[in-house]
Amino acid sequence: MATSTVNHIVIIGGGSAGWLSAGLIAAQPHLTHNAKVTLIESPNVPTLGVGEGTWPTMRQTLKTIGISETQFIRQCDASFKQGSRFDGWSHDENEGQANEHYYHPFSLPVAYQNLNIAPYWFAQHDAVSFSHAVSSQTYLCDHNKAPKSHLHSDYQTVANYGYHLDAGKFAQLLQQHCIDKLNVNHIISHVDDVINDDDNYISAVQTRDHGLITGDLFIDCSGHHGRLIEQHYKVALQSQDHILFNDRAVAVQVPYANNEQEILSYTKATAQDTGWIWDIGLQSRRGVGMVYSSKFETTQGAKDKLISYLNKTQSHLSLAELTIRELKFTPGYREHFWHKNCIAIGMSAGFIEPLEASALVMVELSLNNLLANFPTHKNAMPQLAQRFDQQTHYRWQRIIEFLKLHYVLSKRTSEYWQAHRAPNAAPRALIDNLTLWQYQSPWLNDFDRAQEVFSSASYQYVLYGMKHLPQFPAMKMPAAVIEHFTKSQQEAKQGLAKLPTNRQLLNHIQKFGLQPI
Numbered sequence: 040m041a042t043s044t045v046n047h048i049v050i051i052g053g054g055s056a057g058w059l060s061a062g063l064i065a066a067q068p069h070l071t072h073n074a075k076v077t078l079i080e081s082p083n084v085p086t087l088g089v090g091e092g093t094w095p096t097m098r099q100t101l102k103t104i105g106i107s108e109t110q111f112i113r114q115c116d117a118s119f120k121q122g123s124r125f126d127g128w129s130h131d132e133n134e135g136q137a138n139e140h141y142y143h144p145f146s147l148p149v150a151y152q153n154l155n156i157a158p159y160w161f162a163q164h165d166a167v168s169f170s171h172a173v174s175s176q177t178y179l180c181d182h183n184k185a186p187k188s189h190l191h192s193d194y195q196t197v198a199n200y201g202y203h204l205d206a207g208k209f210a211q212l213l214q215q216h217c218i219d220k221l222n223v224n225h226i227i228s229h230v231d232d233v234i235n236d237d238d239n240y241i242s243a244v245q246t247r248d249h250g251l252i253t254g255d256l257f258i259d260c261s262g263h264h265g266r267l268i269e270q271h272y273k274v275a276l277q278s279q280d281h282i283l284f285n286d287r288a289v290a291v292q293v294p295y296a297n298n299e300q301e302i303l304s305y306t307k308a309t310a311q312d313t314g315w316i317w318d319i320g321l322q323s324r325r326g327v328g329m330v331y332s333s334k335f336e337t338t339q340g341a342k343d344k345l346i347s348y349l350n351k352t353q354s355h356l357s358l359a360e361l362t363i364r365e366l367k368f369t370p371g372y373r374e375h376f377w378h379k380n381c382i383a384i385g386m387s388a389g390f391i392e393p394l395e396a397s398a399l400v401m402v403e404l405s406l407n408n409l410l411a412n413f414p415t416h417k418n419a420m421p422q423l424a425q426r427f428d429q430q431t432h433y434r435w436q437r438i439i440e441f442l443k444l445h446y447v448l449s450k451r452t453s454e455y456w457q458a459h460r461a462p463n464a465a466p467r468a469l470i471d472n473l474t475l476w477q478y479q480s481p482w483l484n485d486f487d488r489a490q491e492v493f494s495s496a497s498y499q500y501v502l503y504g505m506k507h508l509p510q511f512p513a514m515k516m517p518a519a520v521i522e523h524f525t526k527s528q529q530e531a532k533q534g535l536a537k538l539p540t541n542r543q544l545l546n547h548i549q550k551f552g553l554q555p556i
């Protein structure tokens with residue numbers, strides 16, 4: 040370290056993770072005792088440039104950084120995301136279940152903090168889907184409605200929402216804001232070497248064009264290169280490919296047929312024999328891609344599946360004009376995330392397939408965690424590092440269990456799906472919970488830490504969306520519960536009547552903006 044107190048934070052990497060780190064840190068100088076922030080990015084190593092789905096947490100993140108929602112929506116081609124829809128995850132297509140789908144909306148089931156409504160829904164599971172019964176947001180998704188109207192100001196909402204965005208434009212907006220408004224020092228140069236002090240803490244990085252840059256805390260946002268955490272400190276990535284097999288993606292940007300085409304209010308995830316296809320609606324285009332496992336699928340096979348999907352969903356497309364990107368990743372996360380005075384955030388910390396879009400939220404959570412326990416002095420680092428590691432490991436493990444849930448409940452029959460259901464391919468904690476949930480419904484006590492990544496509500500949406508019903512008899516609804524259900528349906532109808540579509544609200548924001556807060 041250059042000094043024993045932390046006066047200078049150096050971030051390596053200018054992708055979404057690097058600029059989100061710079062923004063959240065520089066916007067909250069009271070949490071870092073006014074530490075200076077420098078971001079170094081290589082002109083030779085491109086950013087990943089994918090990652091189009093965020094969580095509702097992004098609203099608070101942008102607000103904290105000081106970016107208005109209007110500016111964000113205008114500059115990032117962003118749209119509103121109200122959850123995910125899973126198509127064809129339960130059965131093979133040829134089982135006559137062509138329209139089978141379920142939602143995992145961002146809003147909690149009605150009355151969730153006071154009452155577990157799931158056991159009362161079981162009696163009517165054939166009549167109405169779980170998410171339709173307990174969340175009015177599902178109706179908004181069905182009709183591609185916005186989560187609010189032009190009468191609401193920046194970040195205000197009727198239904199909980201995150202965003203779909205253009206990752207390249209997002210990094211550019213953050214960069215511009217961090218440099219112009221938050222005084223972040225930006226250096227464009229490749230980091231060639233790393234210099235340690237006597238305690239093996241990093242004291243400086245050697246850049247190709249700007250000499251030595253000294254610092255006290257180094258944040259590794261260099262993506263899968265792991266320039267500090269892996270190349271310098273040799274902290275291993277713990278592969279999770281025995282649980283979640285996907286390690287490849289092919290992705291394409293698809294223009295809309297016309298300016299009136301509906302913009303989806305959710306990420307659509309459609310199951311395939313060897314993976315799944317995401318479909319995301321931005322303002323000016325769709326982002327569509329297939330995630331798959333190289334053990335079960337070839338690149339050409341994945342491209343063929345992607346093209347077949349595109350042909351089914353949009354007829355006018357000239358497929359020959361589309362450029363398909365190929366992406367590779369190793370599903371896994373680091374053995375340690377904080378080593379000496381180096382913290383890995385973003386892809387350098389790990390990545391598991393984009394189902395449920397948990398990467399950017401992990402960036403946000405890691406930064407919130409770091410800033411809530413900021414190491415003002417070198418002596419505090421080992422203890423804080425240990426805490427940070429424990430918390431981050433916990434989160435990765437919960438993410439893996441939740442993603443795996445989507446696969447183990449499926450009855451799809453291809454080799455890929457069968458392998459997912461093999462007894463040794465699921466985490467023990469998930470198997471135990473699934474056993475328990477045959478006799479009781481997931482609820483508040485199942486995941487009781489502050490800031491759980493996926494709450495028991497998320498488990499309910501997936502379990503009951505995939506019709507994985509418990510073995511205990513359905514409960515008869517008391518009058519109070521019927522009242523809740525009725526209220527939820529009424530809210531849905533009122534919401535439907537009043538709210539604009541996603542496209543209408545986005546067009547309005549482009550023209551007139553939202554009221555600033």
Ligand SMILES: Cc1cc2nc3c(=O)[nH]c(=O)nc-3n(C[C@H](O)[C@H](O)[C@H](O)COP(=O)(O)OP(=O)(O)OC[C@H]3O[C@@H](n4cnc5c(N)ncnc54)[C@H](O)[C@@H]3O)c2cc1C
Nearest residue numbers: 052053054056081087090092230261262385386393398399
């Ligand atoms: C197929 C796919 C789909 C995804 N979908 C989603 C999604 O829907 N939602 C979501 O939240 N996430 C998603 N992600 C993850 C998301 O893309 C990443 O979390 C996000 O882009 C952050 O990446 P990053 O900034 O960590 O790394 P990168 O974008 O790779 O940036 C790395 C930076 O480090 C710099 N760098 C590297 N080496 C050096 C060096 N030696 N010196 C200086 N600089 C260096 C590079 O120049 C670059 O600026 C997806 C990922 C994939 C692969």
